Amino acid sequence: MILELKNIKKAFPYRNCEEKGITDHKDGDVNQVLKDISISVDAGEIVSIIGPSGSGKSTLLRCATGLETPDSGEIIYADGVKFGLVFQNFNLFPHMSVLDNVSDAPIRVAKKDKKAARQEALKWLDKMGLGDRGAAYPCELSGGQQQRVAIARALAMDPEILFFDEPTSALDPELTGEVLKVIKSLADLHIAMVIVTHEMAFAQDISDRVIFMDGGLIVDEGTPGEVFESANPRTQAFLGRYKSGNW
């Protein structure tokens, strides 16, 4: 086991938003996004987290990666385990070339040798099918290409576990396909991956384990076969549309 999340709880205060006509929240009202979540991830394991919007999937990833502090619970990484995160909106550094985006953190943060880091960055870009775009700037790339650079950037820090927060939600179907293909190709690296996604076929295909979250709780968990054939009515309701082919 390389990561264990124990009894994670997280609430956000409601914000009244007059533009949207939401003004009925009282001070002190909170939105309990994560009610009590425990998850463990093994080395090299691929875990998909699925569930409706607002179910707490992204918040869970943000807690696991230190972007949010849970109200209670524990996050335990095994000794020396490093993680990476791929964002929905890529969050590339616009003022840096693609190569610098990928190699800057290894050089500045991991203090790797400059030349070696750049070579390694090129290797990752090559694996992403972008070996020839190192000199380009993010604004010159398509969304799919930008996301692949972001994946290379995360991989260049040698993570043992890589989180994906809806990596294709900002992309059109064609670009989604190319990014999913690249993520799938990472399976042979034996890096653990935790993927929050709305791409059901992809989750079913790639995962060792699928977690279905709803309302801040884990409703269902198991192999893709188990979850996609689950007898749980809530799981069935959520997956019904996908399975009936109306996805």
Add this chain to the structure above:
Amino acid sequence: MSLLTMIAKMSEGFGRTCAIFFLTLIFSLPLGMIVALLRMSKNKVVSAVTRFFISVLRGTPLMLQLLAVTYGPYYLFGISVSRNKLIPVVVAFSINYAAYFAEIYRGGIESISPGQYEAAKVLGYTKVQTFMRIILPQVVKRIMPSVTNEVVTLVKDTSIAFTVSYQEMFTIGKQIANSQTSFVPFVVAGVFYFVFNAIVDFVMGRIEKKLDYYK
């Protein structure tokens, strides 16, 4: 007095005008960043005090601030007014412009998407690295048009130094105008400022263009 003599005399003061201009930029540009960071401090007292000072500096005339810096020490503490007026002029200008630059910097910093900070944090950048390598370069690009505005204003504001009789170009021009009962020195001064600002515009435009390599 011939036109050429006027121009020659006013040119002598032009060096001092340039001194005010460049020294003010050298001091106020970095000082503004410090003020901006204090203004954005999570410490509410620090941020409120900074905010108050910014509002005073922006809400009162630069001329008044210049008089206060130049003669204030004499009236308050009996310290004799410094003979070299360049010092109070640069001090007053630098503080005043730092307040304006601080607000420009703050706007720039706050316009950077939180995702940039988050990406840097997950990659392990320290706070200082994040600011210097990720945030600041993007801020510089975004604020260039507003900074250009302030720099252009500064060129013209140097003439305010005449209130403390610092012998810069405008002060000399005004003296000539008085002694010769002539309007010509003011026309000469106008041309000087206009040409100076044409150069400023050109240089700032080049810098903006240089930062145009990304969106």
